[in-house]
Amino acid sequence: MEVIHLSLLDWVIIILYFGFVIGLGWYLKKFADTKEDFFLAGRRNSIWVCSIAFVSANLGALEILGWTGGTVKYGMFVSHFYWIGAIPAMIFLGLYMMPFYYSSRIHSIPGYLLLRFDEKTRLLNAVSFAVMTVLMSGINLYLMALVFHTILGWNWDLCMWVSAAAVASYIALGGLLSAILTETLQFFLIWFGLFLVSILGIIDVGGFGGLFEGLPERMTSLWATAGNPGNNPMGVTWYGIAIGLGFVLSFGYWTTDFLIVQRAFTAKNLQTARLTPIVASFFKMALPFIVVVAGLVAYKLTAAGNLALERDAAGNITNADSALPLLIARYYPSGLVGLGITALLAGFMAGQAGNTSAFNTVFTYDIYKAAIKKDATDSHLVFVGRLITIVGILLSVVTAYVAKSFPTIMDYIQAIFSWVNAPLFATMLLGMFWKRTTSAGAFWGLIAGMLASFSLFLAFKFKWFSCEWYYYLTFMPSSKALCPQVPSDMTLNLWQAAWAWIVCFILTIVISLFTKPKSDEELQGLVKGLTPDPDLEKVPLYKRPLTWAVVSLAVLIFLNIYFW
Amino acid sequence: MENTKQMIPVWFWVGIMMLIYGILVTGAGIYYLINPPQSYAAKWTNPNLWWGIIMLVVGVIFMFLGRIKKESN
Numbered sequence: 001m002e003v004i005h006l007s008l009l010d011w012v013i014i015i016l017y018f019g020f021v022i023g024l025g026w027y028l029k030k031f032a033d034t035k036e037d038f039f040l041a042g043r044r045n046s047i048w049v050c051s052i053a054f055v056s057a058n059l060g061a062l063e064i065l066g067w068t069g070g071t072v073k074y075g076m077f078v079s080h081f082y083w084i085g086a087i088p089a090m091i092f093l094g095l096y097m098m099p100f101y102y103s104s105r106i107h108s109i110p111g112y113l114l115l116r117f118d119e120k121t122r123l124l125n126a127v128s129f130a131v132m133t134v135l136m137s138g139i140n141l142y143l144m145a146l147v148f149h150t151i152l153g154w155n156w157d158l159c160m161w162v163s164a165a166a167v168a169s170y171i172a173l174g175g176l177l178s179a180i181l182t183e184t185l186q187f188f189l190i191w192f193g194l195f196l197v198s199i200l201g202i203i204d205v206g207g208f209g210g211l212f213e214g215l216p217e218r219m220t221s222l223w224a225t226a227g228n229p230g231n232n233p234m235g236v237t238w239y240g241i242a243i244g245l246g247f248v249l250s251f252g253y254w255t256t257d258f259l260i261v262q263r264a265f266t267a268k269n270l271q272t273a274r275l276t277p278i279v280a281s282f283f284k285m286a287l288p289f290i291v292v293v294a295g296l297v298a299y300k301l302t303a304a305g306n307l308a309l310e311r312d313a314a315g316n317i318t319n320a321d322s323a324l325p326l327l328i329a330r331y332y333p334s335g336l337v338g339l340g341i342t343a344l345l346a347g348f349m350a351g352q353a354g355n356t357s358a359f360n361t362v363f364t365y366d367i368y369k370a371a372i373k374k375d376a377t378d379s380h381l382v383f384v385g386r387l388i389t390i391v392g393i394l395l396s397v398v399t400a401y402v403a404k405s406f407p408t409i410m411d412y413i414q415a416i417f418s419w420v421n422a423p424l425f426a427t428m429l430l431g432m433f434w435k436r437t438t439s440a441g442a443f444w445g446l447i448a449g450m451l452a453s454f455s456l457f458l459a460f461k462f463k464w465f466s467c468e469w470y471y472y473l474t475f476m477p478s479s480k481a482l483c484p485q486v487p488s489d490m491t492l493n494l495w496q497a498a499w500a501w502i503v504c505f506i507l508t509i510v511i512s513l514f515t516k517p518k519s520d521e522e523l524q525g526l527v528k529g530l531t532p533d534p535d536l537e538k539v540p541l542y543k544r545p546l547t548w549a550v551v552s553l554a555v556l557i558f559l560n561i562y563f564w
Numbered sequence: 565m566e567n568t569k570q571m572i573p574v575w576f577w578v579g580i581m582m583l584i585y586g587i588l589v590t591g592a593g594i595y596y597l598i599n600p601p602q603s604y605a606a607k608w609t610n611p612n613l614w615w616g617i618i619m620l621v622v623g624v625i626f627m628f629l630g631r632i633k634k635e636s637n
Contacts, residue, residue: 009592188578200611203609334603335616
């Protein structure tokens with residue numbers, strides 16, 4: 001199904017972007033010669049660069065396409081992933097965790113685990129993170145080829161290799177600096193390339209009032225239909241959203257995923273690093289105005305028979321992910337089409353670049369320098385970083401081809417998030433805020449958490465237990481009458497992460513109580529209570545992280561009540 | 565560790581990209597004034613024209629913000 005046709009002008013706009021980012025890579029090469037520059041972008045970035053890069057590292061084209069399609073299926077519930085599922089975690093990272101990350105002058109999250117715990121905990125996390133980034137980058141590549149093949153009829157292989165080559169060249173040349181610069185460009189491209197879809201859509205359906213008019217309540221509410229999983233299209237409960245998404249998944253992702261946290265490490269000082277996720281939270285909160293609005297417009301147009309989304313016999317929409325491309329085709333004349341497609345392309349490439357720059361840092365510092373060549377010089381490390389960038393990209397191309405031949409493998413790879421991040425958040429929380437946490441506790445707790453998550457994933461997938469247990473394990477015993485129908489994938493995913501967190505948290509505490517902790521001297525600057533409180537510095541009110549955190553939370557609460 | 569090499573700020577790059585795209589999109593908008601396009605929305609509003617001009621202006625502002633100053637941070 002080819003939905004968009006490109007004119008010469010559209011092609012010019014797309015090709016200009018490729019030329020632009022590769023040219024930037026060449027320009028940045030001379031600023032990326034030392035290891036601080038290549039891996040940390042020189043620790044010189046201002047709050048605006050850091051926060052835009054921070055939110056862009058998370059904001060891929062996949063997410064925009066996927067959640068616009070998601071809105072067609074789930075309605076306003078998608079906003080939970082942008083609001084309660086992100087903002088509290090981002091604020092927590094800025095206020096409470098960033099001081100330990102930034103002040104210990106580490107290059108990576110595994111680097112923190114080394115200082116706080118020991119070598120094996122670091123290696124465990126470094127290896128699992130490196131594997132995760134390569135696989136995610138491969139999925140990103142696969143889906144990109146899929147999207148452009150479907151909507152534009154582009155050649156599959158050419159699409160993958162051209163974008164992989166572009167990303168490999170600009171990251172190998174400019175390192176994290178290149179990644180951050182292209183993420184900043186992508187942020188503006190996404191707003192200028194895609195926000196217009198929502199604006200034209202709103203005009204088309206008769207203004208904001210017209211958007212919500214005539215839609216069923218389950219499509220337009222955030223919490224009003226969350227009391228009973230049967231009443232909302234996602235099939236979740238309010239406590240599933242609050243605990244599974246709002247606490248475990250979102251804190252696990254936003255506070256420990258090195259790919260995004262790395263952006264704050266490039267800040268010029270601690271105060272900027274702490275403000276990074278807090279300022280970024282405002283950008284994050286604004287995104288539903290593209291994603292959810294476009295999704296609701298698509299839903300409305302489809303219901304009125306004005307948009308060609310396909311339905312199966314039961315009336316369910318089968319190709320919801322094409323919602324945004326279809327809207328682009330409907331509203332954009334040529335020129336703007338090129339801009340919209342460039343925004344999506346840039347989003348895919350930035351997602352891959354983010355994974356790659358995080359991968360090369362973790363591989364170089366936490367695997368290569370830690371376990372292979374301990375006495376590596378700075379210039380040698382930069383060389384390894386450049387080389388491993390290309391190796392990482394090649395591995396992701398391989399992953400993309402594997403995903404192409406076995407599409408079901410995608411489920412497994414996506415489940416990795418909850419294997420790696422959810423338990424790690426328990427380890428980090430205990431490590432930073434409870435000085436009694438021991439290295440043995442952290443290591444075995446983390447392994448047990450990862451195993452718990454993985455085995456629960458397999459158990460849910462292959463139905464290792466009876467249907468009632470699905471409802472007990474997801475804390476919805478009153479809904480077990482719904483058997484043999486099992487809870488929605490979303491619910492299973494949320495609680496699988498929650499269980500991984502609980503197992504890691506409890507086991508880490510228990511083992512720590514029976515093993516010997518590190519001395520206070522060793523933990524200076526790494527643990528709460530043994531680190532100077534950054535809030536005691538004298539800074540004007542409008543520059544304090546706490547001030548903006550309060551504003552951000554107030555906006556979050558307002559949005560949730562307004563769209564209740 | 566002061567670097568003698570001065571880097572062009574990121575805002576300049578954002579600005580120049582927006583300016584070029586703004587010129588191209590506005591150009592298409594002017595063309596559509598004379599030859600109305602087939603696309604649905606463009607029949608009732610010429611989005612290329614006004615959106616292109618917005619991009620152009622934003623591009624110039626960002627290039628101004630991103631000019632190299634003597635004491636750059």
